[in-house]
Amino acid sequence: MPLASSILLTDMYQLTMLQGYFDRQMEESAVFELFIRSLPEQRGFLLAAGLEQALNYLEHLRVTPEELEWLAASGRFSSEFLDHLGQLRFTGDVYAIPEGTVFFPPEPILRVVAPLPQAQLVESRLVNLIHFQTMIASKAARAALAARGKGLIDFGFRRAHGAEAGVLAARAAYLGGLAGSATVAAGQAFGIPIYGTMAHSFIQAHDDEIEAFEHFAHAQPNNVILLIHTYDTEAAAEKVASLAGRLQQEGITIQGVRIDSGDLGDHARKVRRILDERGLPAVRILASGNLDEFAIEALVTDGAPIDDFAIGTRLVTSIDAPYLDCVYKLQEYAGRPRRKRSEGKATWPGRKQIYRRFGTDGRMLADILTVDDDPQEGEALLRPYVLGGKRVDPPPSLESLRQQAAAQLACLPEPLRQLRVHQPYPVTIAAALQQLAQEVDRQTA
C-alpha cells in the first residue's frame, strides 16, 4: 500500500500563504522545527518515529495536473502562482533525530531548512506523519517495558483511525518493541512479522467447537492457535487437550490457545493447569481483550501464566493520549531568528541542537538544548538526512531502527522505565539559547 502523497494533503492556509509569498517573492531560506510542547500526563519520555515516511513525502513532493486544475477552479489563486506551484520540488535540507530515539519536550526532532514556500507547504503532512507514528511508538515502548520480554502483537487495525493509521501503527508499534502485527498490509508494506489466529465467527460457523478446532488445525497446520473463549474457556481447554494427541499423530502440533474476555489472569491459570496436567506444557497462552501497558504490567507482576499479549484498540488509538502537542514552527527567516510569543505558546528561536550526556553505567543523564553552533559535551542528536533535496544515506532498515529503539530503552534511567513517572528527565536550556531568545524579543518588542 503506497502512502497517500498528494500535495493537497495540507491545510488551505498553506496554499493561501504560498500565494502571498509568491506575490512578494519571499523565497529566502526558512528554518522550521518540529517539536512536541509537553509530555502527556504520567509519561516520562517519547520515542521518535515516522521520519522515513516524512522524507519519502518530501522526496516525492509535486502537484499533479488534476490537482492544479482543481486549484485553478477554486478561483483562489493566480495562474502565475499555479504555474509556479506546478514546478515546486523540495530542494532543501532536513536534519532529524533518528527514528527509535528517545526524546523529551521541547526538543526539536526535525528541522527543515528550505526556501520559505517549500518549508511552509509541507507543515501539515509532516506533522500528520511524524505526530502519529511518534505517538504510537511511544505507547508501544511502554507496553514493551511492561511486558518484560513476553510476546506482544498488534491487533488494532479495525479500530485504528482509517487504513493509513492501521498500517503505520503496525510499523510504529513494531519499531517501539512489539513482535509483530495482525495487519496483513503492514507485512506487505514493511516486512513486519504477521500473526493470525481465528475469530469467534469461525467457531460459531461450525456446529461443534472441537470440530472447528480440528478443522482449523488442518487448514493452518503450522499456525495452530485456537480461540478457546467462545463458549466456556476451561471446557474448551479440555477439548484442546483431547484433540492434541490425535493431531500429533498427524504431525500437527497445537502451538497455542487464545483467551480474550473475562478475568484473563484467572482463566490463564486454569487453562495452564489443564494443559500441563494433560501433558501440554509447550502450548502457549495468548491473551487479548482491552489490554494496554497497565493491564499487561498488572498481569505480569501478578505472575499470570500468559506467554503472549495481543494489544489493539488502546495501542493504536493511544487511548490515554490520542494526540501529542506537536507543532512545526518558524525559527528563522532570511538569516534572522524568529520567535512566537503568544500566551502560553512561546517558542525557542533559531536552529537548535540537542546534546545528551550518559553516565558511566551507559544510562542517560541529562540533555542540553542549545543553538546549533554551540558545541557541548555529549552526543549530538540531530543529524543531516537530506541536503539540497537529496537523501544523505540510503533508508535504514526497519529492523535496525527497532534495534536502535531497544538500545535506547535500555539506556533509560530507571525512574523513567516506570509506567507512572513522577520525576521528569532533566532538559537544560543552554545559556546561548536563552541569550538568543532575549535578543529576538528585544528586536521584535
Add this chain to the structure above:
Amino acid sequence: MPLASSILLTDMYQLTMLQGYFDRQMEESAVFELFIRSLPEQRGFLLAAGLEQALNYLEHLRVTPEELEWLAASGRFSSEFLDHLGQLRFTGDVYAIPEGTVFFPPEPILRVVAPLPQAQLVESRLVNLIHFQTMIASKAARAALAARGKGLIDFGFRRAHGAEAGVLAARAAYLGGLAGSATVAAGQAFGIPIYGTMAHSFIQAHDDEIEAFEHFAHAQPNNVILLIHTYDTEAAAEKVASLAGRLQQEGITIQGVRIDSGDLGDHARKVRRILDERGLPAVRILASGNLDEFAIEALVTDGAPIDDFAIGTRLVTSIDAPYLDCVYKLQEYAGRPRRKRSEGKATWPGRKQIYRRFGTDGRMLADILTVDDDPQEGEALLRPYVLGGKRVDPPPSLESLRQQAAAQLACLPEPLRQLRVHQPYPVTIAAALQQLAQEVDRQTA
C-alpha cells in the same frame, strides 16, 4: 485522493479462516451485523457515517496479482485457495441505516448477507471505515448542537491519525454539521467547502505585523481573515482597524480576524469592542485553539462575541472517546441463528430490524429492536443498499446526507441534546428477539 482499497487491509486471521472455509467448502450464506456495544460516557446518541466508503470498498473488492504473489510467498496458503481468492468478488447483500441517522447501542447499523468467506474477509476494513466516521460524525454533531448556529470549521488534519483519517474526518464532520474544513484534499475528494486563513509563520516571516496583514489581503482579496494573535491581540486588532479603510479604497474588505490562544472569550470581547468602535461591525471573529463541544458551549452560553469556531485535534481524534466499542458479529450461518456468549460480550442472534417511534411533536420517542420478520409500529431503519453485489440506488450526495443528519438532530428528545446525558434513550428488545436468543442458547448449550 482515492481511498486505499487493498484486500490486504485486513487481519491475518481473516485469511487463515478463509483457507479453513475453503478446505471444507463452507460457502453457505452468513449474516454478520455491525453494531456498537455501548455508548461512551456522558453521550446520549451516535450518528451513523462511513457507509458510502464501505459500500465502495465492497464494490471494488478484489486481490491484485502482486498481492496474490505476496500471499503465496508467505507459505501459509494452498495454491488452490489462492486461485480461488483471486476470483473472489462481493456478491452478497448489504442492509444499513442511512448515513446521518441517529442510533443507539446495541442497534445494528449494517448487515452483510453473503457466502461465509466474503462476509468474513471484509470484517476488518468495514469496521475500520464505519467505526471511524461514525465516531467523528457523532462528535461533530455534539459540537454543532453546542454551537447553536454559529459557524464551525474542521482544522484537524495535522493531528488526525494519518492522511485517510484527516480526509475522512473532514467528511464525517461536515456530515455531522460542520460548515467545512481546512483540509484541501477533502475539498477535492468530497466537494466539502474549504476554509483557510494564515499561520503565525506568515506574520513572523515579515518584519512587521501590519505589513504582513496588508500583504495577505492583496494575495487573497476575497478571503481576508487575519490572524491577530502572534504578538499582542488587541494591538493587532487596532492595526487591522487602521488597515481596513486603506484596503476598502482598493475594494478589499477584511472579512474576519482569528484569535487562537489565551482567554478566547475575553480577547473576543476586547477585539469586538475595538472593531465596533472603529466602524467595523461586519468583521467576523473566528476563534480556535484546543476547542471542543464543551469549550464552545461555555463560550456561547457566556455570550462571547465569537462568530465562528475552528475545531481540530479534539474533534478528529474524538478526544473523550477515541474509539467506540464497535464489532461485526456472525448472527446466522446456513439458515441457523448464532450467538456469541462470552462473558460480558453476549450478542443478540439472527437478522434484526430497528423500528423507531415518534411523538406527535415529531421528536423521537423510543426504538424497538427485533428480528427481521417481526413488523412493529414505527419507522424501519435498516434498508437494502446492495443486493446480489449491486448497488440498489445511486450514491446519495453528501449534501443530502448532511441535511438528513440535521433533520435527525432536530428530532432528538431534549435531554439527548445536552452534552452530558443522564437518562438513556429507550431501546426495547422485542419479545420475538428475546425468544430467539433463548432458543439459540438451548441449541448450543
